[in-house]
Amino acid sequence: MEPVTFLEAIRQALFEEMDRDPAVICIGEDISVYGGAFKVTAGLLERFGWERVIDTPISETAIIGAACGMSYLGLRPVVELQFVDFIACCFNQLTNFVAKSNYRWGAPVPMVVRAPSGGGVHGGPFHSGNPEMYFMHTPGLKIVYPSTPYDAKGLMKAAIRDNNPVLFFEHKFLYRRIKEALPAEDYVVPLGQAMVRRKGSDLTIVSYAAMAHTSLEAAAELAKEGIEAEVIDLRTLVPLDQETIVNSVKKTNKILIVHEDTRTGGIAGEIAAILNEQAFEHLDGPITRVTALDTPVPYSPPLEERFLPQLADIVRAARDLARF
Amino acid sequence: MEPVTFLEAIRQALFEEMDRDPAVICIGEDISVYGGAFKVTAGLLERFGWERVIDTPISETAIIGAACGMSYLGLRPVVELQFVDFIACCFNQLTNFVAKSNYRWGAPVPMVVRAPSGGGVHGGPFHSGNPEMYFMHTPGLKIVYPSTPYDAKGLMKAAIRDNNPVLFFEHKFLYRRIKEALPAEDYVVPLGQAMVRRKGSDLTIVSYAAMAHTSLEAAAELAKEGIEAEVIDLRTLVPLDQETIVNSVKKTNKILIVHEDTRTGGIAGEIAAILNEQAFEHLDGPITRVTALDTPVPYSPPLEERFLPQLADIVRAARDLARF
């Protein structure tokens, strides 16, 4: 098989799931004729027609609401938000209507919300967001944030087949920058399983999405200095694979968490709390975090570079931690 | 001075600030003739008239947006959300427009968003929320969550005089349940200062709002067993008074964080991360948390009781930690 991009992997998953199950439909802004702002839905209209590839007015609340209503009749809508930043415009429908539906009255909401996210492409304060923690803090939603084409395709299939609302973050920096050959047959990557991308014994680096790649680069740098970092790619944030993290820390006794999201209230804190509960006596150094600044995402390249965690920041923090 | 309720303390702050500064106006749903759902603005209309006590349509996005626009002309609007849960309906205006304004283009937004919040009154999934972490994770907003009438009045005045957007959470369980005599003269409680409510040496309990009271009760229980807990009331979540927390932990070497907010992604995680960075070597036991369940807030009393952290939960966790 020819290697395909991250974007193409997602597109394949949509095609194959829509082929497999007529209950799967796509809904969002500019997804039909145009194929979506990033062309992830390109070709779906031609194959599946107007009834299954639905353009909407610019109204994220209506989109999420309608998808929720569709799911109540057994459909499995896949929503595209043009950029994840616009999720703020449907925050209420998502966190109050959708997330609480099953708990409150036993009405599951099988839907997927796909959203291009993340920085590094000079998108500025409204096109670079990583709002995953808002939703990790909202019981009732599942959250996927893949880093490879293989995972993206397999996790998308799992998300569509899941009977719960799943937020599927697509890091736009990865869309066309990485390629991977995919299996010819149908496969699924189950939600809730992290992946050890590199084995190591000196410390654990936990990350996901674009930062998983930077963390791997950092591990390669560190190896040159004789520091062996174990690198975990979370892949799914909810349910969080606590076991893989805890087991790694029990081995390495040190952990560095890297996220592109802003610092305060980011996932590093949650992992720190979990490790205190489950592996306190195994910690030989402070739980450490390398994160974005606590600011909006600035526009100008030197500012955004300062804002985002850099390879050098990870290497430096890991080195300090290893020496602790 | 006669003791006044928590609610009355806030009302006094509004009266006095509106008296002091004609730039202060109130805006929200049912705040004029009715005096607000909880009567916090009762009497403001009679004293300050229709121009300064503005009823709005049911449209939280419009309210926050309009208040922001007013602040650009130098006014200091005080918004009342009928319940904090409806903040989800203006999430975008708050987090994208208001919070980023000063950073992006140097336009400060001096406004206060008041919101009855918190559980324990059988309000169910949409009238019991503690959404503070959504906003702690949003750079650009300040967050106040007081626990006493004195603090509520003094912090409200500080919030109104601050040149930044301040979310002012009013725990509705406290509204009419606690009383305190207040100074006759004008006073301010500065934002960003935690308060050590009880001194102790065996462990630190950090909390805020209604849970600050429960934590103090727990400390009293623990004292009977010979465990001396230091109790910190955060009062302001942003800016967070890290110093007071860190200094206390350097003394007690153990910390328990109690919050009524749901567990995953709650403030306990953030504090855990901060302490790892600033006091790792002082920790003689795992950073521990007692929090609400990771579910929506259920309606029925036995369910809500299970959902919320209880006195016994705090005592038990503190005891275990002290013995660690």
Added chain:
Amino acid sequence: MFPKNTLRPAWPPPMHNTAKNNGRAKVTASPALTREQHLDLYFFMALNRAVEEAMVRLFRQNKIVGGLYSSLGQEAVSVGTAYALEKRDWMAPMIRNIGSLLVKGVPPRDIFTQHMARYTSPTKGKDGTSHFGDLKNLHIVSPISMLGDLIPVMTGVAMAGRYLGQKIVAMTWIGDGGSSTGAFHEGLNLAAVQRAPLVLVLENNQWAYSTPVSRQVPLRDLADRARAYGVHSAIVDGNDVAAVYQTAKAAVDRCRAGQGPVLIEAKTMRMRGHAQHDPAEYVPQGMFEYWKARDPIERCEKFLTANKLWDAKTKSEIHARIDGLIKADLEFAENSPLPPPELAEQGVYCEGPLCLEPRWERPIAEVTPPGCSVQAAWKVSDPGSIEAGQAMPGAPLAKFTRMEKTPAAPRSPAKGSTKKIAARSKGRR
């Protein structure tokens, strides 16, 4: 949904036109109502009021958890509109639509147990008041507190029903105050542009909590909201149950015929405070008297009497039936346990199978044609603007959803042809 609750007996109770169609007369397009229909409408209004009166007593006895909202004076709206629905249709009530729930087939006990937060309630105590639903049998979607949010959801229900080939209509309600929310706008606009079979009942009861309509909407007739969406609308005397029913029936028929959503403004008056704790002192002198004289139940009684549609015996039979129902269900509710605390921890996620698999009423092949190929292009005849735009409001649905289908060659997914499209232009914002 929830595992079958053995504590909940069957409903509905015997009715005039028994057995089929959910226990009430099968409604037809005929404008004049039958005697049975008139009596049904009266029965449900009286039941609605009796259920709420019982709850006021429970409230005074401190047996209601949380707030209690009243629809006193508005019963004709809830009952008359819901009565226009068929069993297969979907609805989503708001807080004051107890009457609609009863009409659709919810037994009073569900309403009592919900308000008393008992384990035997539809939500088992997880949520209260009218915050419950039933996907499988009654096709009721639970509201949430945030006003307006049901409108997009019910638009989605309507769209899904159409997609599955079910000829259903979705109905929901909104207050005068709730019509100012963004969700109202986004939802009704989407319904309009999709020509979804949605009936939206705007219950103008003069007040949103303590705020009069004039401070919320600068319109004399709130039905004019519909004009922003090119949506058909109607205004009806909300205290005349037969008029409400007929208006709703016409709207439902229109929707079912594929002519797009309808907004109905029902003018009425909230005869109590916002909720039980609110004495409504802000309501100006005379307003309650004015509307009291127009009480929908009394009006209906007078109508039935004047038109000799009933006699004293029928009336007392109806009320005896209602009393019996209420008594039994109250007893059931009061004897019901509160939920066990552990329940709080369960059910955030759906672990099992879906409770409602899609029910196809059209050939599945139609939506997944093996060789389907649509030309991805917008058509134009008048270059000044887009043809679809000019044609759509009146155009039949089929034309809208399929107008661009051409018999081109089929394309398969992950292979060559679609790749070309993806490559055609690089997507950026």
Added chain:
Amino acid sequence: MFPKNTLRPAWPPPMHNTAKNNGRAKVTASPALTREQHLDLYFFMALNRAVEEAMVRLFRQNKIVGGLYSSLGQEAVSVGTAYALEKRDWMAPMIRNIGSLLVKGVPPRDIFTQHMARYTSPTKGKDGTSHFGDLKNLHIVSPISMLGDLIPVMTGVAMAGRYLGQKIVAMTWIGDGGSSTGAFHEGLNLAAVQRAPLVLVLENNQWAYSTPVSRQVPLRDLADRARAYGVHSAIVDGNDVAAVYQTAKAAVDRCRAGQGPVLIEAKTMRMRGHAQHDPAEYVPQGMFEYWKARDPIERCEKFLTANKLWDAKTKSEIHARIDGLIKADLEFAENSPLPPPELAEQGVYCEGPLCLEPRWERPIAEVTPPGCSVQAAWKVSDPGSIEAGQAMPGAPLAKFTRMEKTPAAPRSPAKGSTKKIAARSKGRR
């Protein structure tokens, strides 16, 4: 706001009607335009286009950071509307309103440096494109990307201006697509109910990204959106700059006279893709040709020539001035540095004094009368509904905001009388 930026020279450049009123002719209520006004409008449209053409060149040279949006073909809307504003008025542009910024007094260099993310830009590189503003001098509010959000904000600006006694008007723009957002509805509804002096320009350019109007709004005329709010509206040929100006001027006058908000639909066409990366292949054949023949700048040129309002010399003078401006400002922008990385960490919170203290243009005593006492009650004459509701749409503002004032005794805050009110009923939901 930001510390004074010494790198940014004065603006505006010399204009026809120089010096006062922001360098352009003082507009009066007269319907017919003066020669100077016609030439001003032409100048700004041509400048608008020249600025954007320069940016397309920068984009091709990879000097633009992020996306580049075009208003090609829509210049008459941006320019004609903003030209109706006075210096004291406030405006908030959208992404395609470069022309409005220029008219209000923003120099091209600000637009260049913003797009190039330079330290010398109004936001110093923190944000890009037209995402900047100026509270103090030009009274411009910065947009954010989320469509519709400016409408409530500018409603607040308009309300605050009125409260302070300033006779200002607030103007903002929205696209056909953006009119479907909840923020549009909530904002315009609030403006209507408050009778706020807001002019909302709905730029119907046939497309929202790749989606034609017909898939967004089931209306032939988007001006009909106004009907949901009882708001005055107008439709204008968006490619006729004089007509746009006159319509906007009438709207501004109406607002300033306290008659409430106005919605103007300007019909036009987006002559490029959504942004520079979008080839707009989805636009049907013939549409571009149709609208190209109605290019607003060419139309204006023809009009000026036909009416002998200029000669070749005037035209070339104007273009020479534009060329000079562009050249100088481009040079300035290209020579400007990028911001220092540390800047990223600064400015999340405002630490210093407010950049804009309230400017009172009415006696402060009026809003804080020493013995003010308003009766907290709604009035009613027709008990069927609230009087204010019936009267408000046409009623003058004073009546609206003060109608219930009665000369009762003053009450002091934290003491007895108000306490009674607070105690009157226990607030619960």
